[in-house]
Amino acid sequence: MTLPKIKHVRAWFIGGATAEKGAGGGDYHDQGANHWIDDHIATPMSKYKQYE
Numbered sequence: 001m002t003l004p005k006i007k008h009v010r011a012w013f014i015g016g017a018t019a020e021k022g023a024g025g026g027d028y029h030d031q032g033a034n035h036w037i038d039d040h041i042a043t044p045m046s047k048y049k050q051y052e
């Protein structure tokens with residue numbers, strides 16, 4: 001069986017390192033203080049002090 005080949009890869013982003021912080025977008029560092037990516041769901045080990 002032959003595996004399918006990837007023909008195209010596309011990526012879009014808003015902002016980046018120079019963007020206004022907390023403005024959203026795909027970059028982890030652009031997210032506001034209470035975004036889900038910093039919550040216990042996305043970072044379950046953060047409930048332990050040594051992993052904060």
